[in-house]
Amino acid sequence: MDPALKIVIVDENPIRAEILKDGLREAGFTQVVHINETANLLARIYAIDPEVILIDLENPSRDVLEQMFQVSRIVKRPIAMFVDESSSASIEASVDAGVSAYIVDGLKKERMKYILDLCISRFNAFSRLQSELDRTKTALEERKVIDRAKGILMKAKNLTEEEAYSLLRKTAMNENKKIAEIAQSIITAADLLK
């Protein structure tokens, strides 16, 4: 790989940008700059003068980069969107992952393919991490709701913790619902009856 290649990452999500930066560093790219402030984006990019620009698709500033395709006085050197020979497949993979790549005209396609693939896999890894985190959060919240419902049942029906839980589980199975849903309705009912 070419460590001299200058790469800019435009991403308002600092964690994802860091994950991508790490991946690029491991691959031997040392000149990676993260831009998280998109005001005056074009000026910032020109000051860095990169060969490669990576941007997340949730970023409205993607349209700003499209201006760099134009040949005009304010565009220092023309940029192209990275499109592989098997173009539609590579565009699809990057749109699915949520990232887009722009390169200076004339940059070798093989090198770019490697960077884009790395980028796509890091973006996908980040989404997996994100959904895992969401799942963990939900699980934690459900745990809390179930614990509260158990407490209410134990007090109201004079049950042990184990009995309270098995009552919740049995009811959930009978009504074809999740235990957390039954627990939530017990909490709501208890609040109403206060």
Add this chain to the structure above:
Amino acid sequence: MSTDRLRIGYIPLCDAAALVVAVDKGFCAQEGLDIELVREVSWSNVRDKLNIGHFDAAHLLAPVAIASTLGLGHFKIPIIAPFNLGINGNAITVSPALHRALVAEAGEGVVNPLKSAQALALIAKRRREKGEEPLTFGMTFPYSTHNYHLRFWMAAGGIDPDEDVRLVVLPPPYMVDSLARGHVDGFCVGAPWNSVAVDRGIGYILHFVSDILSSAAEKVLAMRKSWADDNRDTVARLVRAHQRAADFIEDVANRDEVCAILAAPHRFDVTSEVVQRTLDGRLKVAPDGTVRSSDRYLLVGREGAARPNPIQAAWLYAQMVRWRQVPLSAELLAEAKAVFRPDIYDAILGLPVAAGKSEPADSVGGFAGPAFDDSDLAKYLAAWAPKPT
């Protein structure tokens, strides 16, 4: 009738009204269409997702549909537009400082676009002589009506938009902040962003684009040509639902309901009052509360606005040629015109659409220069070439 599931992308702007109302008011459901509307953040995303088939159709800038068809800036995917979502609707807003400077040059004549453009030319020239940074204007995309509208206006006053000023792409939601922070001196954008700048007291609406071109195709309902060919019945249902929505929107009796639908948090997420101003064509143009009305501010379906007019596509192609984005050729012109499909619109709706009462003779109605004539674009464009001094 079978139900078709479609994904349609859009950007939250007032000229997506027919699409959003067609879905949220149930006109699409009545046609057996189950539509998932996907709000997008950039035109590049809308274009790419339409091109690779993630979207079946999209609310799209008319020139982007032409650029994709011609393979400009990206790869070549033929796009067609069987329904025009909006005519006009853009405005040019400037900072208070630039507004003061323009008034100092042009006086009350500043409301006349030729006078304001000439005043702007003088201001730009003076800045250059003093070695100051050129004036900067925001627009939404290289292939955007906003880019061409600004250039058309400026060039009529003697400005070279590539030399005398700086035109930069900005996402519409960032326009107002950029003006407030002084990154731009003005911008051309659609509703509601001009009104937002005026409400914040940091901008003056200098011109409605309808002052510059009396009829300008803005956004279209775009789809891949191959998809439309394979799904003719679905296209027919979609166009019928859109026509019903456009008629519903233009009926003033429905205004409150329409504004509430569009302003909803999961749609445009603005106050319904701002949407109302746009649809009524009654805009606050200055921070002091001055109001200006125009019955041509935004046409969603009235006066035949929904019927795609290939002359509009020809005009947009002519701007691409004029600003050196594409070469001039009869083949490219024909390809560009074929994006706009009145034949499909007519076949589906079967109604004779009368030309609007205020429809200009050349279909465009530019405030300056010769009448638009696509039978001899070279001659039309030559008339705009800078005169030797």
